Amino acid sequence: MKKLFALGIMGLIAVAANAQQKPLMGFTPVSSAKQLQTEQQFDQAISAPRINETLKDLSAYPHHLGSPGGKVVAEKILKKFKDYGFDAHLQTYKVLFPTPKTRVLEMTGPTKYTAILKESAIADDPTSGQEGQLPTYNAWGADGDVTGQLVFVNYGLPDDYETLASMGIDVKGKIVIAKYGKSWRGIKPKVAYEHGAIGCIIYSDPKEDGYFAGEVYPKGAYKNETGVQRGSVMDMVIYPGDPLTPGVGATENAKRLDRKDAATILKIPVLPISYQDAKPLLEALQGPVAPESWRGALPFTYHVGPGAAIVHLKLEFNWDLVTAYDVIAKIKGSTYPDEWVMRGNHHDAWVNGADDPLSGQSAMLDEAKALGDLLKTGWKPKRSIVYCAWDGEEPGLLGSTEYAEDHDKELQQKAVVYINSDDISRGFYHSGGSHALESFMGEVSESVIDPETNVTVGQRKKADELVNAGSVKSKREIMNRKTDPIEALGSGSDFSPFLQHLGVPTLDIGYGGEGGGGEYHSIFDSFTDHERFKDPGSVYGAVLAKTVGHTVLRMANANVLPFDFRNLYATLNGYSRELAELASSMRETTAMQNELIKNNTYALAADPTKKQTAPQVKAEVPVIDFSALTASLEALKAGADKLAASTDAASNIDHKILNETIYKAEQQLLSPAGLPRRPWYKHTIYAPGFYTGYGVKTMPGIREAIEQRNWTEAQQQITAVAAAINALASYLDKAAM
């Protein structure tokens, strides 16, 4: 205890000392000191017990999109913002949202089994047996009534189907069963459909988040045999939001697509099940034993199928238009009212959503309370602050996407930054987003103390990285680096439309790593579970509120916005090198594999009693010309250096013009055509992967073309990305005075 206390003091001294050494990024020595004082006041107003109280209150009933509980939650949030002194209103959209009408899953042979498709309520968890819960289902799968042989497809990703093909197995006309994990769930049925499957079951293997991972709920945090992960399987990597209104806000009178023309609604029925329901199905499979890495923790030998196991899957949905209630709450900026520092977190859940999304939402509401307290002292932000509580994130970022599409021009004109959070738990700070904000986030992460260790959250994160880095070399690199990296953003939360469709500078901030469990999207994501396993007392809720609060306050008050495009350059340069190495390693691997195929090596190494097909010869990988990209990066470096030299916060230049230039710079990275086959995604640097879903692909046009061995497109996309980077480079060059 003593040691920790000493460290705590040291941490605080370090923060204070750092503050004295040099002003905050974008501030003058005077405004910096004042800013730190404001942040101190802000921090004092943040209350973990109040966050916990909010979380308990808002998680008391199911509150999914379109539900009475969802409306109540939106109204409660609206009232809070108003009480705190925000100018708040509900902004509504009419969005499509399928809920289940019929759910049947049964095995008709070799034995009969009818799936239970229901989680069991638990006495210890008072909300787990409530009325009004959405049944276990995946939204956006097709209506369907299909019967077919069952095939186990591991995680259901493209590589898995290659493995199946090497075993001589295809899934045409069959129903696949994939396990949750590795990729976003929506990829699994999409890839199944691409391979000709007629239905897709997704189950939670106990190896992933069940008893293999730890004791199951309610004894421990992990998934018990009845737990099911609900979730969207919308083909969100084409576009997120309402499937019927791509690119425009789903207002009452918006022009809507016919449902059958909506590209993001899947073509086959999809159903998530528990491991209780998966067990008899998987155990009945015949055919080859599944490859070792495919096997889970159920107590039998995993086979791939197909065989005598025949499954009947029947699903029907209510395809209703429902109202999404976004809550938008503003504090008007004193100096630059038309520059908006935006902050958001969704409020809808799949069931009670104590952790997802309320751990983030309740923290955000406490930030609003603390800002309200500051307002009462007469304090005013220079820029406007806009808080957003989104509805309909769970089914596919509906509330945020419709809002962003509805206000696209205004946001591209006014939004300085969009700062997102979502579910969090005890543990380590992490952040992602626009890399021009990397140094800035480094500074923010040094301004908040971690309650478990009493060092800054940035220092603790670094300690975790150091311990987990694989080699002495990578540990040394982490120790020596000047800027702590932020992640690139893919999808999976409301930041996506702001960053990837509009080019608004974006941040996503969170905490986690010590709150593992299996409650995600189930009836067990409850206040009881949160209090026991995720973040008891919402201690880290308060840490999140402080971290995001500092971020908001600094962005709102900085003399010069704290962007540094030199960080962006360094990151992009890293991506460019990565891509060149990827292409060259694919060239070597392909040549070697073709040589081995030619030499009959695979056939010689194979066990003739097992059906195995040698890999097919692939076209040799041509040399790809990265010179346009390299040249554009040189130009970006020059532009970024030049701008950095002219962003002294204490100078007499017109900060308004400079700032407006700076925060709109990210839009230079948009390409008007968007990404190949998914034009909604306009950012040339960040996108969710076509086959990863949430997982990011950086420089996605180039990277995915290489991964898909489409060499012509790779070369075209190098031109496109280089053009965007060149545009940004000359934009920065002009901005620098």
Added chain:
Amino acid sequence: MKKLFALGIMGLIAVAANAQQKPLMGFTPVSSAKQLQTEQQFDQAISAPRINETLKDLSAYPHHLGSPGGKVVAEKILKKFKDYGFDAHLQTYKVLFPTPKTRVLEMTGPTKYTAILKESAIADDPTSGQEGQLPTYNAWGADGDVTGQLVFVNYGLPDDYETLASMGIDVKGKIVIAKYGKSWRGIKPKVAYEHGAIGCIIYSDPKEDGYFAGEVYPKGAYKNETGVQRGSVMDMVIYPGDPLTPGVGATENAKRLDRKDAATILKIPVLPISYQDAKPLLEALQGPVAPESWRGALPFTYHVGPGAAIVHLKLEFNWDLVTAYDVIAKIKGSTYPDEWVMRGNHHDAWVNGADDPLSGQSAMLDEAKALGDLLKTGWKPKRSIVYCAWDGEEPGLLGSTEYAEDHDKELQQKAVVYINSDDISRGFYHSGGSHALESFMGEVSESVIDPETNVTVGQRKKADELVNAGSVKSKREIMNRKTDPIEALGSGSDFSPFLQHLGVPTLDIGYGGEGGGGEYHSIFDSFTDHERFKDPGSVYGAVLAKTVGHTVLRMANANVLPFDFRNLYATLNGYSRELAELASSMRETTAMQNELIKNNTYALAADPTKKQTAPQVKAEVPVIDFSALTASLEALKAGADKLAASTDAASNIDHKILNETIYKAEQQLLSPAGLPRRPWYKHTIYAPGFYTGYGVKTMPGIREAIEQRNWTEAQQQITAVAAAINALASYLDKAAM
């Protein structure tokens, strides 16, 4: 079929072409052609159906050391050798062999469970329910009656106890349960005892060779819930063989140690159990959840303990002296009767032992039959051929070790080579042993055709290596290498006393990789199992017989023995570089870890709700001086090159003197003092690892000192190994004319 046939022809043409190109190593063009003809005759005499018949006959009843069935098997083997024209006799030793009198394992709390400790016979497998089977037990654990808390220790290796310590758990006064796998089983109770445990249970986790790996017996080849792996836990890395007669043959009147003074008998009771019996014990464990890599495939959360789970283990053994029946069978050499080409495989099993050892033993007997057929044609080997069927290998290489100790001087004088085999199955050729025989074995492996692919067994092995190599770089290295490597030998079969105690040049040859299963040392290692899963029809038994047959015949007939010390040099040079890299990487890792500890990094990264102790600061690793070793290797290179230039088989030099020099050269690598703390092991290059058991440690004196962070001893051992290599270098230099 057509394609395979074409390949087959091509393979044969390749063999033939190769033969025409240049004479076999150690032969003249004329003697080489004659030799190939002899081998062809030999191959024609090998019969897979006869091998299978022998295997079925010898596996008909349990035949462990000291059993009536064991004696019958020895006598049957003796008769065969005599029938084939060998001069054969039984050589007997009186050896200690514990068999169980009392076996009790029960959990007394929190619930009561009495372990079954018996495998269930299976109707489909006629020998599985026979009388006379040894019960499930580990030989050489102590008598004992202990009760204590249970702790799960993963594989029970030193690293696992470090992990336990970091969780604040020690095993003093407790009973540990370790799972089979990773190391040789005898290491587990030894390390448990070193850490203060009072008893050790070893169980077969279904993840290792049970349902996780594949369908269980009798449906598939893997271990069913009652299967138990018997086996020796003798501390064989001190010395193998009869614990009462270290270093000398256990003849009737040999001087024997008191049992309590025998260093290789363990000090705590040890018992192997099935996963049926392990399940309730492991499920009752409390304490921290086991680290992810520790968890097996039983359907619950693995905990480490200790807690309410209390276990009572009571074991008593009959510590009897029994007779080991070695069968020794000779064909007298026509030219050099006092040069012995030795060939061995054990005949004792734990139960019926169809695979272990009879798959190897039956093949060996067919070699003898084929040699007998050659004798009948008037053919005679130049050198004497000595076939050995060992008893008592299973409890600790008793038959072979006692024979080798009993005949140590004679063997060092006469043994040109000892060629071993043991259990084999369908699949890939592999060989290990003295690296001066590496090129020779490369030639042998090109002289036998693989029946599944119709290329040479060497080519098929290389195909397997190529497919499984991790990187393009390592695939390229495999493609480009001139000599296919043979493995270094540790322990686990009868080659150990010849190579590591006497310095007799040694080879161990086998096939496997396509016969996976869980029958090892259980009642299910039966003819039925072998015929279904290991090597149906003993097809690979015949391949082994041909491979070893060619090896024996070439060694017996070569004009100049086919040793090439340049291969040895290259291998030793590789070891030396490996060791220097090991020391330097430990230096870097230690420095980095100490730095992280000093900076409190581990504490900062730890979850404070979990009991975890940061690693302790370790002494920095000094710079170790490898120059003596490097210099000795330079000398060896010169000596090997010089000798290679003077071993032309067609020359007029006195081959007898040259050959005698060559085959005794390996003895130069022995150190009179032996390895630190285990003087029985005299070879400075090859030994079983002190903490791996079967697994080899090359340059063990140096390597283990480094691994144990004993820097003084590492430096001393560099001197010792360099001295041995220098001795060999000048020996070769003198031998070269």
